Amino acid sequence: MPSSALPWYLKGILYVALPAACLAALYLSIPGEVALAKTAGWSEHYAPAMPVCLSVYALSAGAIATYRRKMRLPGQMTALLGSLMALILAMSAQSISHLIEQSYMTTSALLVVAVSCVPPLTIAHLVHMAETPSQVKTADEEKAELRGMIDYLSEELTTSLASQSLTLVSRASAVVRELESLTKVTEEASEKVEKESESVEDILTGEEKAQHDEESKTRRKHLALARSIQETRESLExxxxxxxxxxxxxxxxxxxxxxxxxKPSEKVTASTLPLPA
Structure with missing residues (x-):
């Protein structure tokens, strides 16, 4: 994966070459702007402030325009127009001062008025750009808005949780009712099974009793027949x-x-053996 770090030569350009070029450009613009200020009527004592005025104005307008564009703040066009106007003034001052110095043109009332208006216009526009836009929120306003958002989200969350809780309670109640119904059905089924068990037990008990009675009756019958056989045999003997x-x-x-x-269980005598056919 390629590295996103800047090469050393680009860092040198950003941190050394660009500041050096800006300082050189400002230094080169000083004589023309000073000469133009002297032509407009400023004395030797005040004329050197003209380069500072135009240069600082251009830097300030450009920086503010860039910042507002990145932060998406209002006033971007005003700052951009101000920085362009500052560059135009600086270029015009250089050109006009050199034209006058080389005798290609002479000063005039219009030129004096225009150059004299540069400082107040610069101050007015810088003050305008330095104003905090109405759309920019203060820290207290952002805190209040954030607090309101938190309160709104908390209320929505509470409402949602309450709704979900009611739904869960309703479902739980339905489950409890269903469980009670199943319990009742189970109890009824248990009672029915118990009754059926008792009935089956009674039936089995009755059958066992009848079978026992039948066996007892058969046994008595067998004993009576055996006794009759014994008595008949003794009577014949x-x-x-x-x-x-x-x-x-x-x-x-x-x-x-x-x-x-x-026949009786005692040993049968020879006299009672069956006759041969």
Missing amino acids: ARGTTVTVADVCKALGISQATYYRY
């Missing part, structure tokens, strides 16, 4: 006859499969 399974089944009206399924 008491008659003194040979008792077979077929006899017991015939007496009770059951099948042999039922007999073997529900």
